[in-house]
Amino acid sequence: MEFEYKKNKILGNLILGYFYLCFTIFITVMILRNISREWNTLSLSKIFSSTIPVFLFSFLTYLFLGTALIRRKYYLQNLKEEAKIDPLEKQIIILDKQSRKERRIDFNKVKAVELYYSWNSNAFSSDLGYSKIVLEDNAKPVLITQNNINQYYIYKAFKNKVTVNKSRFANNL
Numbered sequence: 139m140e141f142e143y144k145k146n147k148i149l150g151n152l153i154l155g156y157f158y159l160c161f162t163i164f165i166t167v168m169i170l171r172n173i174s175r176e177w178n179t180l181s182l183s184k185i186f187s188s189t190i191p192v193f194l195f196s197f198l199t200y201l202f203l204g205t206a207l208i209r210r211k212y213y214l215q216n217l218k219e220e221a222k223i224d225p226l227e228k229q230i231i232i233l234d235k236q237s238r239k240e241r242r243i244d245f246n247k248v249k250a251v252e253l254y255y256s257w258n259s260n261a262f263s264s265d266l267g268y269s270k271i272v273l274e275d276n277a278k279p280v281l282i283t284q285n286n287i288n289q290y291y292i293y294k295a296f297k298n299k300v301t302v303n304k305s306r307f308a309n310n311l
Contacts, residue, residue, distance in 0.1 A: 151206035209265070215283055218236060228246075250300075251271055252272065254270070255289060256284070256305070267289055270282075
């Protein structure tokens with residue numbers, strides 16, 4: 139496993155994100171209240187200077203709350219399943235952690251592979267990428283998070299079947 143999610147770190151980021159959200163709502167209400175009271179003496183510079191904190195805290199809310207919610211989804215996905223690639227036998231091994239059953243998928247049953255990279259290379263969101271392996275016969279696709287198997291290994295195994303290759307700040311499952 140590339141990277142292990144810590145439940146308390148995710149919870150801390152969620153709390154911080156919700157705090158930023160509440161503070162952003164509070165500051166927006168206070169600014170709107172102040173603008174409505176001083177409507178006659180309102181100038182463009184006052185409007186501009188009062189919207190800067192709203193945009194700043196909205197951005198911080200997006201960063202902390204958005205990435206924490208996505209990271210929580212990845213954490214819950216990794217609690218359910220663990221994936222491995224066996225290059226010798228050309229199989230994907232999926233261990234269902236709840237039922238303790240192992241499922242093996244041959245490489246030739248893979249119809250397409252979609253890779254969603256995180257374009258950020260620092261620790262803040264570099265782990266927020268995943269691979270979606272679409273199977274033949276319209277079976278449920280396999281989702282493998284970046285911290286379970288590095289996407290480079292998935293790309294190497296399925297070079298000719300990669301149909302989507304997207305790079306975003308954070309990728310939602």
